[in-house]
Amino acid sequence: MEQSGDIVLVGCGNMGFALLEGWLERAGIPASRIHVVEPAEPLRGRAAARGATVYADASNLPEALQPRAVIVAVKPQIVGSMLAAYRRFSGAAVFVSIAAGVPISTFEATLGETAVVRAMPNMPASIGMGVIAAFGNTHIDDVRAAYVTDLLAAVGSVHWLAEERLVDAATAISGSGPAYLFHFIECLTDAGIAVGLPAETAHALAKQTVGGAAALAATSTFSPAELRQQVTSPNGTTAAALEVLMADSDLADLVKRAAVAAHRRALELAVAN
Template sequence: MSVVLVGCGNMGFAMLRGWIGTGTLPPGNVHVVEPLDTLRLRAEDQGVNVHSTAASLPAALAPAIVIVAVKPQVIGDVLADYGRYAQPGRDTIFVSVAAGVRIDRLEHALAPGAPVVRVMPNTPAAVGHGAMVMCANPSVTDRQLAAVRQLMAASGEVTEIADEALMDAVTAVSGSGPAYVFHLIEALSEAGRAVGLPDEIAGRLAMQTVFGAAAYARESADDPGTLREQVTSPNGTTAAALDVLMRPGGLAALIGEAVTAARDRAVELGR
């Protein structure tokens, strides 16, 4: 199937790398539309077709999927350039990864009854470990949804939800979540340096510890709380650290505030 990817910023490029790297899409079947030279050049390095504007797409092109990976603030203007693929008789599915932009707004920018799927991916999609959450409108057929699911599965684990109102919460947890984990790695690295570890060793230990703990939690039959208890000996070093992290206003409270702030911002962007 042919795919048009509109926008090749961090998220668009992460998905593109996943598709090409896994062989899910032949590079020749992908058309990337990106106005910025630097972003267009890195897409071109993946072997795909690149265009600076929608006007330069082949006139005969009949894409199975148009994926729009642009900022929420500009998505309405951008979609106007792709309305021709939403006309009656076309079989193109429109997929949006714009945070907070509701399906009805996407339909309004395209055509009544256009098949639309909202997807919230995250940047680990670039290495095949993304969390991809989809929500489709009633115009999307089972066959079309399966095509989108197959494409997203190349970049990670796919979850589907029926209630679009949950997408703002999804955005706050998995969409923005990698940044929280990156910040944890930063903080753990810096803490290691502060207690005397060389820079390179502190960074490597922090990175591998987060990676290993996540992999262990994924493979274990136990829930994260049980795993935490298994690592924590009474009156030991881990217990001393957790006394700080788990005190009132500690890590759980901060993460809760962060997720709520991200959810609220996603709601604002969708207005």
């Protein structure tokens, strides 16, 4: 990554802090280049402990500061009220929002003609294994897109979308998706207990099975369908289980309905913001 230019990180909650750590540990950005605005003292303190320069309020940012990027990582409901404080950076800096459901138009209404990227990271970003869906407005050129990709890649893989509306669709899959897997682990654990395994063993087997299978799917040249076929011996135990899971496409339909519900809610949040 090109390390020139300062970064203003607005908000240092879980996702903001994940970005901060990713920049320091994986992107090689010097802590001296990172300015964190965070009103909560404990969150501000942990950012300071990592070497970033911290501020309780945007009004405390140096007048001479000219950041290359302003990363907005605050709760969606406060984005509209806090943007005006950063208007002086518009035009020169690229604004990157990871506030769920907040459309680019909200930024443009306050900041005017400036480069804005709307991004949706997911929870595994906290360990550098996230998936980030991104869309940029018409002011995002190739240079800025590459720079933002580098910033976000510090916490996972970045996927640029052709239309902003697809960010809400991505939210239903990658944004909410980890919760689907966590619930599956819960269910698999309960199933293990039901067939006689000790609870602790069932939980460990469920976690490690899902984690290993996901890692294999991510690195294999085979499709998920092909991998499923490889592990399924005719008339074997896996075939018996899949007969239940795939009966009348029940599981496929359930997952699809879950994603549609998440997408619908993402659209409602976008309208609310």
